[in-house]
Amino acid sequence: MSTTKGMNLTLKVWRQKNSQAQGSMETYKVSDISPDSSFLEMMDILNEQLVGENNEPVAFDHDCREGICGSCSMYINGEAHGPVKGVTTCQLHMRSFKDGDTIYIEPWRAKAFPVIKDLVVDRGAFDRVMAAGGFISVNTSGNTQDANAIPIQKENADKAMDAATCIGCGACVATCKNASAMLFVSAKVSQFALLPQGQVERQERVLNMVKQMDEEGFGNCSNTGACEVECPKGISLENIARMNREYMSASISAE
Numbered sequence: 001m002s003t004t005k006g007m008n009l010t011l012k013v014w015r016q017k018n019s020q021a022q023g024s025m026e027t028y029k030v031s032d033i034s035p036d037s038s039f040l041e042m043m044d045i046l047n048e049q050l051v052g053e054n055n056e057p058v059a060f061d062h063d064c065r066e067g068i069c070g071s072c073s074m075y076i077n078g079e080a081h082g083p084v085k086g087v088t089t090c091q092l093h094m095r096s097f098k099d100g101d102t103i104y105i106e107p108w109r110a111k112a113f114p115v116i117k118d119l120v121v122d123r124g125a126f127d128r129v130m131a132a133g134g135f136i137s138v139n140t141s142g143n144t145q146d147a148n149a150i151p152i153q154k155e156n157a158d159k160a161m162d163a164a165t166c167i168g169c170g171a172c173v174a175t176c177k178n179a180s181a182m183l184f185v186s187a188k189v190s191q192f193a194l195l196p197q198g199q200v201e202r203q204e205r206v207l208n209m210v211k212q213m214d215e216e217g218f219g220n221c222s223n224t225g226a227c228e229v230e231c232p233k234g235i236s237l238e239n240i241a242r243m244n245r246e247y248m249s250a251s252i253s254a255e
């Protein structure tokens with residue numbers, strides 16, 4: 001049984017009825033919050049309280065609650081996913097805050113991620129960038145080749161796997177002063193460009209994904225590195241450099 005004292009907190013939460021409405025920060029108090037509860041559990045408690053008072057609960061995205069799906073996008077005290085590095089909001093615990101704290105909770109803010117309601121934003125732009133990348137060519141006739149029979153350099157396999165850990169949460173965009181999506185797009189380009197299976201459409205993929213990224217209204221990368229700092233999965237800026245090389249070489253070949 002936990003004997004830890006619960007925390008009393010003041011929450012300043014962005015409320016916005018819909019994409020057209022003008023939003024504002026509203027103030028709520030929550031009390032006796034266990035330091036062991038997660039940030040989203042604390043939000044659940046707030047919502048139970050609001051429903052009990054006949055008020056509308058705060059809309060926020062969540063699904064897996066274990067750092068996998070990337071949906072729990074929240075800007076907490078001016079940082080994407082809050083003050084702890086390498087975690088998503090659902091992995092953040094209230095022990096990272098102090099009794100009596102005031103916590104500011106806002107949605108991702110980027111032109112390409114319009115607010116749908118309260119803390120929920122539309123990240124469909126990421127889906128469209130992914131879709132623009134298309135499929136990889138796989139020969140499905142005859143017996144399927146054993147994946148282990150395809151030789152892949154260990155360093156490339158590791159880098160591709162690291163890139164593939166991107167969960168598409170959008171923290172990179174939210175934290176970038178230019179709202180650039182380069183870290184996300186470059187991770188998705190890299191995970192295929194580094195593997196033999198991604199070679200057939202390699203050039204087409206990077207050209208199409210970058211085109212879609214620009215059409216969605218994301219900003220340009222000016223190398224501040226904020227995205228890498230705030231990425232809960234530690235996606236490296238090295239991927240952006242790789243995407244730039246991929247893009248240049250594909251552009252020259254396409255001429």
Ligand code: FES
Pocket residue numbers: 061062063064065066067068069070071072088089090091
């Ligand atoms: S709810 Fe899935 S990553 Fe947070």
